[in-house]
Amino acid sequence: MRRFMDFQLCLALGLLGFCGFLFFWAFPRYIPTRGGDGLEAMLPNGVVAFLTVLSAVYAVSRLRTVLSMAGAARAAPSDDDRRQRRRSAAFLIGSLVYAGLLPVFGYVLSSVLLISWFLFLMNERHPLVFLLVAVLPPFALNFLLARVLLVRFTALDNFFAGL
Amino acid sequence: MEVLQLAVSAIADPVNLIYLVIGVAAGIVLGAIPGLSASMAIAMIIPFTFMLPPVASLIMMTGAYKGGIFGGSIAAILVKAPGTAAAVATVEDGHALARQGKGRKALKISLFASAIGDTFSDIILILSAAQLARIALQFGPVEFTVIAIAALTLVASLSGKSLVKGLIGASIGLLVAMIGLDPISGLPRLTFGSSDFYGGIGLIPMLIGLLPMAEVLIRLEQPVTGSKVFLPPPRTRDDTRVTAGDWRRMRKPIAAGSVIGTIIGIIPGMGPLLGALLGYDAAKRLSKKPEEFGKGSVEGVAGAESGNNAVSGANLIPLLGLGIPGDSEAVILIGAFMIHGLTPGPLIFTENPEVVYGLYGGLIVANMLLVVFGLLLIPVFTRVSTVPTSIILPVVMILATMGAYNFQQSFFDVWVAFAFCLIGYTMHKVGAPRSTVMIGFILLPILEDNFRRAVLISGGDWSVFFESTIGNVLWFIALAAVCASIIGYRRHLRSGQ
Numbered sequence: 137m138r139r140f141m142d143f144q145l146c147l148a149l150g151l152l153g154f155c156g157f158l159f160f161w162a163f164p165r166y167i168p169t170r171g172g173d174g175l176e177a178m179l180p181n182g183v184v185a186f187l188t189v190l191s192a193v194y195a196v197s198r199l200r201t202v203l204s205m206a207g208a209a210r211a212a213p214s215d216d217d218r219r220q221r222r223r224s225a226a227f228l229i230g231s232l233v234y235a236g237l238l239p240v241f242g243y244v245l246s247s248v249l250l251i252s253w254f255l256f257l258m259n260e261r262h263p264l265v266f267l268l269v270a271v272l273p274p275f276a277l278n279f280l281l282a283r284v285l286l287v288r289f290t291a292l293d294n295f296f297a298g299l
Numbered sequence: 300m301e302v303l304q305l306a307v308s309a310i311a312d313p314v315n316l317i318y319l320v321i322g323v324a325a326g327i328v329l330g331a332i333p334g335l336s337a338s339m340a341i342a343m344i345i346p347f348t349f350m351l352p353p354v355a356s357l358i359m360m361t362g363a364y365k366g367g368i369f370g371g372s373i374a375a376i377l378v379k380a381p382g383t384a385a386a387v388a389t390v391e392d393g394h395a396l397a398r399q400g401k402g403r404k405a406l407k408i409s410l411f412a413s414a415i416g417d418t419f420s421d422i423i424l425i426l427s428a429a430q431l432a433r434i435a436l437q438f439g440p441v442e443f444t445v446i447a448i449a450a451l452t453l454v455a456s457l458s459g460k461s462l463v464k465g466l467i468g469a470s471i472g473l474l475v476a477m478i479g480l481d482p483i484s485g486l487p488r489l490t491f492g493s494s495d496f497y498g499g500i501g502l503i504p505m506l507i508g509l510l511p512m513a514e515v516l517i518r519l520e521q522p523v524t525g526s527k528v529f530l531p532p533p534r535t536r537d538d539t540r541v542t543a544g545d546w547r548r549m550r551k552p553i554a555a556g557s558v559i560g561t562i563i564g565i566i567p568g569m570g571p572l573l574g575a576l577l578g579y580d581a582a583k584r585l586s587k588k589p590e591e592f593g594k595g596s597v598e599g600v601a602g603a604e605s606g607n608n609a610v611s612g613a614n615l616i617p618l619l620g621l622g623i624p625g626d627s628e629a630v631i632l633i634g635a636f637m638i639h640g641l642t643p644g645p646l647i648f649t650e651n652p653e654v655v656y657g658l659y660g661g662l663i664v665a666n667m668l669l670v671v672f673g674l675l676l677i678p679v680f681t682r683v684s685t686v687p688t689s690i691i692l693p694v695v696m697i698l699a700t701m702g703a704y705n706f707q708q709s710f711f712d713v714w715v716a717f718a719f720c721l722i723g724y725t726m727h728k729v730g731a732p733r734s735t736v737m738i739g740f741i742l743l744p745i746l747e748d749n750f751r752r753a754v755l756i757s758g759g760d761w762s763v764f765f766e767s768t769i770g771n772v773l774w775f776i777a778l779a780a781v782c783a784s785i786i787g788y789r790r791h792l793r794s795g796q
Contacts, residue, residue, distance in 0.1 A: 194467065
């Protein structure tokens with residue numbers, strides 16, 4: 137089963153599910169069908185129908201790729217393949233942390249601080265004041281945060297490169 | 300005469316001039332950062348222009364656009380990492396020259412070729428956009444519906460390796476643009492009961508999320524290093540300047556690149572990369588020393604740079620004449636018009652002539668500034684290409700977050716930007732072009748408004764779309780554009796590029 141777990145295939149199936157959600161749940165509730173020219177729902181339905189077809193085409197083509205890859209892996213399983221797969225899994229987990237979670241902490245924190253500045257300066261919105269007063273202090277903070285975090289990313293990157 | 304007066308008065312205004320200077324400088328700096336494109340440069344500058352008058356704002360952004368495209372060549376020449384996709388053609392010859400100790404010469408060649416290509420295409424824009432708009436004034440909702448459908452074929456040329464993924468991106472853009480109040484009945488549509496969605500999804504937060512924010516995530520995956528390349532110092536004075544002999548060699552490539560880039564710019568969906576590649580190719584064909592190409596050819600740099608910069612002015616011809624974006628940079632410029640309550644298209648020439656002619660003045664002066672800045676500040680800008688990502692990325696992220704918030708002083712827009720950042724990152728991961736979402740988003744209002752108005756005027760009779768002569772001609776052109784896109788796409792796949 138694991139060999140069929142492909143990110144792009146999941147994405148295509150997710151898109152299909154999203155189209156179903158729009159058709160059967162969202163559109164009946166949130167598309168006005170009265171009071172206009174009778175065409176209100178036509179364009180949204182048309183676009184989602186088109187998106188459904190595209191998602192299906194994408195899913196089928198991806199499934200074919202995954203099947204052929206799975207077939208190739210079954211035909212010649214080797215220690216190298218298994219090691220490669222383990223390395224890929226480790227890399228995937230590492231990437232998630234590396235590209236997703238850590239920066240989110242850093243950036244969300246700095247963004248919150250930044251937005252606090254905005255609220256403080258809501259009445260003074262001239263661009264030059266903005267640049268000088270609103271931007272510089274959070275910049276400084278961001279440099280600090282990013283330096284600490286990105287140094288760690290480098291360490292992680294080296295770790296995965298050495299696997 | 301009145302046109303000239305409006306253009307001169309706009310550009311003689313010191314405030315406009317200051318913003319133009321800031322725009323060009325910011326564009327060069329952002330474009331010089333490897334990984335940030337000219338469109339990202341404009342997307343990041345837009346939030347600073349909300350409070351400016353329309354002319355100053357548009358002048359600043361077009362300055363940033365021009366500066367961004369030239370800035371891309373700085374990183375291409377010095378660190379062999381093109382700052383923008385359009386600079387790809389400059390990489391080989393530009394960096395080879397830099398390795399021979401002629402880095403400054405290569406930058407100056409790139410600068411002059413860019414400015415000349417740009418000026419040529421701006422002149423064509425000034426001469427032709429108003430004429431196109433005059434023709435377009437005869438168009439009604441039917442004609443504009445057909446034009447919007449034809450413009451959707453842009454997606455095929457922007458789709459890269461997978462047309463399906465490109466079309467999915469465009470459909471998502473169309474779908475997102477539907478959120479908000481129904482344009483005819485005024486009833487809420489796809490708002491999920493939340494009042495935040497009533498105003499629709501803002502173009503600016505979406506752009507900011509899709510382009511710079513997603514780029515930060517993408518670049519975080521790469522090892523954190525500054526680009527440090529050892530380049531030999533110049534051996535003679537001629538290694539740092541463009542000599543009379545160089546000018547003689549550059550003449551033909553620049554002329555060819557300018558014409559090719561301008562033609563490419565007029566055709567929606569082609570973009571500066573194609574202009575650069577075809578300009579480079581033309582330079583090679585015209586050269587007496589084609590064997591030098593790839594090893595540090597002056598003509599190669601000149602042809603590619605004039606080709607990619609000439610696209611930028613001509614790109615505004617369909618934008619101002621018809622209200623249709625020529626490429627992803629033009630989509631962002633449409634957003635810039637829209638935040639000031641202006642709708643690009645034929646009516647802008649009669650309703651807001653001061654904006655259009657002020658913009659023309661700004662374009663020409665921006666080219667001059669590009670040369671002045673380039674010559675005086677090349678050493679400063681070159682340092683930008685080597686700044687470590689640990690400094691660049693947080694700056695980009697913070698500017699982007701700030702821009703999203705500043706759009707309407709709303710947290711909602713920050714969340715929209717974050718959501719599109721994830722969508723953009725996912726699209727990058729699966730190899731889907733992010734610009735297709737923007738094309739769908741921009742074209743939906745034009746398509747929907749005109750389509751529904753046409754059907755309303757005709758009393759529900761759909762044959763109205765095939766009754767007017769202009770409409771039928773445009774249908775034919777749209778059909779031809781679809782066929783050409785599909786054939787071009789298949790050829791592109793077969794060639795394996």
